[in-house]
Amino acid sequence: MKYLNLYNEVKNIISDNYIFLDNQKYIWINRVKCLEENLNDFKDEYSLIEELLLTLKDPHTKYVKLNKDNEVYDIDCTWVEESLIIMPNIFRYKNNIVGGKILAVNDIDIDDIIKTVEEKLKGFPKSVIKEEVIKYIKTGLNTEVIYVKVNKNDNIKIEEIKRISIDEIKKNFTKELKEIQYNSKPIFVKEIENNILLIKIFSFRIQGLLEYILNKSDLIKKNKVLIFDIRNNRGGFIKETKRIVSSIIEKDVELDYKILSNEGLNNKNEKIEEEHNAIFSDKDIYIVCDEYTMSSAEFIFLSGLKKGYKNLKVIGNCTAGVSGQAKLFLLSSGDILQVTIKKYLDKKNREINKGYTPDIIVKLDTEDYVNNNDKVIETIKLMYEL
Numbered sequence: 357m358k359y360l361n362l363y364n365e366v367k368n369i370i371s372d373n374y375i376f377l378d379n380q381k382y383i384w385i386n387r388v389k390c391l392e393e394n395l396n397d398f399k400d401e402y403s404l405i406e407e408l409l410l411t412l413k414d415p416h417t418k419y420v421k422l423n424k425d426n427e428v429y430d431i432d433c434t435w436v437e438e439s440l441i442i443m444p445n446i447f448r449y450k451n452n453i454v455g456g457k458i459l460a461v462n463d464i465d466i467d468d469i470i471k472t473v474e475e476k477l478k479g480f481p482k483s484v485i486k487e488e489v490i491k492y493i494k495t496g497l498n499t500e501v502i503y504v505k506v507n508k509n510d511n512i513k514i515e516e517i518k519r520i521s522i523d524e525i526k527k528n529f530t531k532e533l534k535e536i537q538y539n540s541k542p543i544f545v546k547e548i549e550n551n552i553l554l555i556k557i558f559s560f561r562i563q564g565l566l567e568y569i570l571n572k573s574d575l576i577k578k579n580k581v582l583i584f585d586i587r588n589n590r591g592g593f594i595k596e597t598k599r600i601v602s603s604i605i606e607k608d609v610e611l612d613y614k615i616l617s618n619e620g621l622n623n624k625n626e627k628i629e630e631e632h633n634a635i636f637s638d639k640d641i642y643i644v645c646d647e648y649t650m651s652s653a654e655f656i657f658l659s660g661l662k663k664g665y666k667n668l669k670v671i672g673n674c675t676a677g678v679s680g681q682a683k684l685f686l687l688s689s690g691d692i693l694q695v696t697i698k699k700y701l702d703k704k705n706r707e708i709n710k711g712y713t714p715d716i717i718v719k720l721d722t723e724d725y726v727n728n729n730d731k732v733i734e735t736i737k738l739m740y741e742l
Contacts, residue, residue, distance in 0.1 A: 360401060360404070361688070362401055362405065362687065362688065362689050363401050363404050363405055363408065365687055365688060366405050366408065366409075366419065366687070366693055367388065367408060369685050369693055369695060370408075370409075370412070370417070370693075370695060373618070373683065373685075373695050373697055374412065374417065374695050374696060374697070375616060375617060375618055375680075375696055375697055375698060375699050377616070377699065377707060384411055384412065387411040388408065388411065391404065391407055391408060391411070402419075402421070405419055406419065410476065410477070412696075413478065413479035413480065414680075414696055415480050415481060415484045415678050416651070416678060416680050416681075416682045416694065416696040417682065417694060417695050417696045418693075418694050419691065419692075419693055419694075420691060420692040420693070420694065421691050422690055422691050422692065427519045427520065427521050428494045428495050428519065428520065429493065429494050429495070429497070429501075429502050429517045429518070429519055429520070430445060430517055430518055430519070430520040431445065431493065431494060431502075431504065431517045432444065432445040433458060433490060433493070434490075434725050435486050435490075436720065436721060436722050436725060437719065439457045439458075439722075440457065440458040440466060440489065440490070440493075441455060441456065441457055441458070441722050441725060441726070442454055442455065442456050442457075442458065442504075442506060442508075443725060443726065444726065449515055449517075450515060450516070451506075451513045451514075451515050452508070453504075453506045453508055453513055453515050454726055455508060455722050455723070455726045456506035456507055456508030456509075456513065457506065457507045457508070458493075458504060458505070458506055459505040459506060459507050459512070460504070460505040461493055461497070461502055461503070461504050461505070462497060462499065462502055462503055463503070463505075469489060469492060469493070470485075470489055472492075473485055473488045473489050473492060476488075481647075481676045481677055481678055481709070481711075482647065483647040483648050483650075483676045484676070484678075486647075487648075500518070500519065501516050501517060501518050501519070502516075502517045503515070503516055503517075504517055542557065542558060542559060542562040542565050542568050543555060543556060543557050543558070543565070543568050543569060543572075544556040544558070545572045545575060547575065547579065548583075548733065548737075549737055549740075551579050551580045551581055551740070552579060552580075552581040552583065552736070552737065552740060553575055553576065553578075553579035553581065553582050553583065554583045554585060554733070555569065555572070555582060555583065555584050555585065556585040557584060557585065557586055557589055557653075557657075558588070558589060559589055559590065559591075559592050560589065560591055560592030560593055560596055560597045560600075560652050560653060560657065561590075561591075561592030561593055562592065562593070562596065563593065563596060564596075565593075565596050565599075565600060566596065566599045566600050566603060569600065570603075570633070570635075573635050576635045576636065577635050579639075580638075580639060580640060581639070581640045581641075581642070581736070581740050582636070582639050582640070582641045582642070583641075583642045583643075583644060583733065583736060584641065584642070584643050584644070584657075584661075585644040585733075586643060586644065586645055586649050586653045586654075586657060586658065587644055587645060587646040587648065587649060587672065588646065588648045588649070589648075589649055589650070589653040590648070590650045590651060590653065590678075591650050591651025591652035591653045591654075591678075592651075592652055592653075593652070594652055594656065594681060597652040597653070597656045597657050598628050598656060598660070600657065601628050601656060601657060601660035601661060601664070602628055602629060602630060602631040602632075603631055603632065603633040603636065604632070604633070604636045604641075604661060604664075604665060605628065605630050605632060605660060605661060605663075605664025605665055606630065606632055606664060606665055606666060607630050607664055608627060608628065608629050608630050608664070609627065609628050609630075609660050609663040609664040610625045610626070610627050610663075611625055611626040611627065611628065611655065611656065611659055611660065611663075612625065612655075612659060612702065612708070613625060613626060613655065613679065613700035613701060613702060613708055614626070614700070614701045614702075614703075614705075615681075615698050615699070615700060615701075616698065616699045616700075616701050617697060617698045617699075618697070621701070621705070628656075628660050628664070630664065636665075639667065640667050640668075640740070641661065641665055641667060641668040641669075642668070642669055642670075642671055642736050643657075643658055643661060643662070643668065643669075643670045643671070644671055644672045644732050644733070644736075645658060645670060645671075645672045645673065645675050645712070645714060646672050646673045646675070647673050647674060647675065647676055647711075648676060649672075649675040649676060649711075650675065650676040650678040651678050651679065651680070653675075654675040654676065654677075654678075654711055654712055655679050655700060655708070658670060658675065658712055659712065662712075669715045669716060670712065670714040670715050670716070671714050671715065671716040671717075671718060671732055671735065671736065672714050672716075672717070672718060672732050673714065673717060673718070673719065674711050674712065674713050674714070674717075675711030675712045676711050677708070677709050677710045677711035678709075678711075679699065679700035679707070679708045679709065680696045680698055680699045680700055680707075681696070681697060681698035682694045682695060682696050682697060683695055683697045716735070718731055718732045718735050719731075720732070
């Protein structure tokens, strides 16, 4: 690699802006030296940048390449506990493998793929590792087709999966089209039962998100039970998340963390002041979360409401434990670099990297995923009936 302009740009932004703890910067500088002494080990500048970011062991700091590959392998899968399960996709698989457990890809045992990703992402949350395994299977193999070995009902099948353009996928969505439309909005609101209102918040990375919610005030007033679904919500803007929490909570709350930035440590725990909106009074509130609930979704929204609203239960699965705040930098390449500029510390000044455990844990099985059966929501319905 003759020129490393982009790599040096990324390295300098991290050096100037990333919030290092204790002796982390000294360790990072030494790791960077090792990388630069072994440039021939990397196929291109992007792979070098990827390794540079991995040395930080921080899922909040990442490189977003905007000119992504336009093709992926035509396979959809999801994690059910520790098994990777084939999901229905746009085009039918030749064999009936939906619901089957992936055993191997191109004769590479799935356990070996997982170990490779775990080694690469050592120190990262489990949910991030799981996402990376799926990404590797969909995009990371340099062959025209992949051969996926699947166990379904104790029958072993091998499926040939071809590459498909992302544009082709978009053209052929039918049933999934509504979900895409919903995801283009910051929230999705629906009455799912008499007196039960579902408010799905996809992301807190939207300015004016509170106003989107308050625009549904008639529905909020009408229903006794509110379900805030923050599954797969990676967080977003801190101020916007706090505004929403303020409007719902019934008292001021003190969160479980202090903030460390390059300006120093704020020795007082973060607080959210109550600005309660009457439309949220006298409700039974449920927060639905999972292992992909991250950052401000878990440490501000979930935690703040849990501390500040009396009739509230958290249901689903443990959250990711990805704390801190990041800033976006536009690179000369047109790509984006996201860098952690603040970290959350506990009362012993240790970085927080453990998520929240729900009051009620509900685990989905393979049939739930394949048949799109939301057992978590069904559990809430049953609880309300009781």
